[in-house]
Amino acid sequence: MSQDFSRQNLRGRSFKGQNLAGANFSGADIRGADFTGAELTSANFNHAQAGLQHRWIVGLLITSCLLLAISGIFSGYSAYFITLILDRKNAENFSAGLTSLIVVTIFFFTVIRKGLVLGLGAGLASGIIIGAIIGVTTKTGFGAVIGVGVITASVTAIGAFAKAFAVALAMSVAEFIGGFIAVIVAIAASFIAATTVAQAGSFVINGNIPGYVAGAIAVFSSYIGWSAFKKSQEDSWISSFATTFATTRGTSFRNANLTKAKFCQALLKSTDLRSSILIDTCWHKARKINDIRPGITYLKYEQLREVLVTGQGQEKIFDRQDLRGVNLKGANLTDASFIGTELSHANLQEADLSRAKLVQTQLNGTDFTGATLTGAYIEDWNITTNTKFDGVCCEYVYMRLPTTDNPNPHRKPDNRHEVFAPGEFGDFIKPIFDTLDLYHSQGVDPRAIAISFKQLAENHPEADLRIVGMEVRGEDKFLLRAKTAAMTDKSELSAEYFEIYNQLKTLAQQELQALISEKDSRIRSLETMVVTALQSPKFYAQTYSNQGDTMSQSPKKESHFNLQGAQFGGGLVNADTVTAGQIGGNITNYNPEQKQNLAQAAAEIEQLLNQLSQTYPTATTSEKMTVVAKAVDEIESNPTLKARVIGALKAGGTEAFKELIDHPVVNILLASIDGWQDAE
Template structure:
């Protein structure tokens, strides 16, 4: 039975050793400073719970803030004093003052425009360049950097840090003995502390001008740091470093869920300031109306995005852009996501039950195991979205969808149903969009060669009959691109199949038309598939599904021969004796095998040459072509490990396999080739 901690005072409690608190009830509990690191909190209820810092930690952090405020005030006052040296009677001091002023102005400008990291880079660059100035004032400049530039940066960071920590609501700040202020009002209090301290320090200077500039420097630093703090806490990415440091500082000693499993946990209206969620599993956790979610330490979870946090708390994401965001496992149940954009986003395992996704852009959105039960998808753009067999589509409400993103020329691209007067009936959309699962997607993005596609696919089906390849869809993409989808057996390695297919296809593309025809002439199946692909490419829009059963191709047994005379002209093919003699010459140029009992390339090719010449099943024209390929292998064998020679060998072996395809199994050439070709390929480093 799940444990019940509801309403209890659990401040500082350590649950780290208790590995399983699944389903526990922590509603309305005080969990400030509690440690849940590494605990299984699946389905736990933290609604209305209060997380964050214990009072003793608040006091400690406030003391640190006060020290930082005082230090920053002193440093800014010192910068003001250095700038006041402009009015000094000493020429050396004047240079120091002017250089300090220039560095401060440049630092302010760069930091505001490009962020604190850019400001740091400027200071580092200035310091490095100071020593290289080719004039007598180099020493003065270096001094200025050391005292003005470095302190300017240190003061800015320290003060911005202090102010931002205050803004983050770490706790109360005590002023004049006893004043407690939290939230954004602390900005003014911290600024006042810095100003008062700076004024006190500045008053110690005996020179009136120096004191005035010290006060001015403190005021300028206060305003500058306050602005940087405000931008950082607003989520400005330029100042993310400041925010990250502050959040980490403010979460020290706070509630920790680091490494915990919070799958389906409920944080409805919980207060989550200064809470650590690093490395936490947050699949389908509920954050509805959670308070101070922007003050948590999110790590790499989806909570790091300010717009996502706002969506989780309010449930309002209409017209928002979440393109390419990692939202895996997010809980957006009943959220308003109408007109939102999720192009390229990962919503796998997300809870989108009853969410309104009307007109949402779901192009290339990953939806593996996503729960869309009862969601509204009317008018959504679902181009290349990634639903799987685990995607739940039960009860989806959808009247129509678009298969492409809209353009000015076509605001309603590929509407389904096609008839604008029709809409999907209840339940029809799920049946219409149900994907073809376990498919091998072969996307050809340029210069499609239909014949090479047909041959390569046939070769793949023959090589892997266990994959049970069956073409179920072909779709034209653009002017000369095509996607071929083949159904595969469960458990097939699609990555390996795709790699082998395109490896073979790319080799076939470089063959001449004559060489390709030699591989195709005896196969009606290949010609039919080639014709279908050619037709698909010639049509403005072409999509076929289930028309071609290619599982038969894997069992093709080609018998007989075809008359292919005339391919090389009207005269007969060159005399076989001449060709065979040329092959022998090429073979004789190869070295003998170093070990008699282990034949090398020369010996293997000689056996293959003899088998081809003596075969009674291979027509003369094809014998000539096969011997030409043996000759190519012999020439490549002179340097078998050189990349271009390996490519030549691979093409020749592919051609020979095609020429021998369909010969009767009783043919000795078939048996010999099955042994010789793999051995030859291995010597070329091809397998």
């Protein structure tokens, strides 16, 4: 029986490493509680209050105020150096003051535009350059002027960082009121410190002027802190630094298993979620989710956090983000983009994905139950037998991304006046569950493809990789499609393949050729297949039903044939059963000589393949490639046989030749020699 902690005061309690699966913490005060490494599967934290206990909030605010007071001293020194410009009687002081004013101006201008780090660099550089120029121009000790410029840049940067961190910390702990108080303290401390420093000098400048200058510096520094708290891109590291301090004594879920846990309307300020397992975790209407410490979990994406809380993600871009296990149940994701996104095991139940871009999206085990996919773009998405499509609402999909010239590319169903019937989309998409689609978007290298695929097949014999299709798309795009065993993790296979492929592409041609020489002829055979596919506009595939954008509205038996040079009339028929009366057009018969040549060449090739099969096995793809490579070598070493094969291909076509050969590697062989007739 699950434990019930609902509405209890659990502040500071330790649940470290405990099994609390299914426990009820709804409405509980868990500020400062430690759930590190706990088992919290299906736990209920709805309306719970996480974060820091009051004593730690007070302690951090005191720390923030101390930092502000210290930073005020640095601001006072900056102001002091600037006010040296008022000493017209001393040329060296005037030069130093002018340099300091320019350095501070450049520093803050750069900080506001580019961030604190670049601001420090610009301040130090300008201190040296401007100091040298002014020192030489005014004929004062330019070494001293440079020194003042560098010191001014340094103390201003240190003071600005301390003030920015203190403000960001105060805002993280006490929100707006704490930040406002921090700014007031910063200005007051800077004014007092600057006046004190000025009056302690060897001469007395109007005591209020340094305070005014220091107050201005404090305002700019406080703005940096506010900007960092608001997660500005340039100074987000300051906010992260402050968040680290703010969550040190906050509620900790570090390394906890929060699979299917619920945090609806929970207060999550100053909560540590580093390395936690967040599969199917619900964050709907959670409060202060931007003030957590997310680590490398998907909560690190600010835009995603907003969608998790509000459920509104229309037109948002999540391209190439790792969102494994995310819960977007019922979210409005119309026109959202998930190109190359990792969405495996995500909960997309009842989500509206109308016109969403699911291109090359990893969807292993993703749950689309009851989701809307009408108008979605599903080019090369990676679905598996574990992907759920129960009750999906989908009238039509597109197999390609839209372009200016073709805004509705490769629509399915093909007839734009037809739509999928209820439940029909699942039947339409099911046949491609067990294919691994390796999509190459640029710089296609046949050698690297051949080596990478062979290496992948050798590394994972249990995957039973079998090439079923190659397709050229555009000028520099290539799709290699392979069938796999039913329970294969295609996401891991794809990642490993492209890791090998990208490494090989960085090698020089000589190194790549040397690597091929070390391997066997199976690589050269696959390389020949890829080159043949790239040089031909045809799509080569073994007989395989419902592949990608070749799928029709309802399941049928569909084959892809090379019709170049064929003499058949009436076209091709795709149906479960066909009677002779259903075929129209004229059928051209071969003359006796053509029949004899075709049959003789086919018989010789079949005999050759059978002989080779006795020596070399053909159980796996790699073994079949070995047989094909040996057969190609044998044919090329026999000019008479090669000429007969080329003549047969030209006269009868590839498909007619294929029908006369009964051997499991005939498809791969014909793909390897397909370019011979063009070369002739």
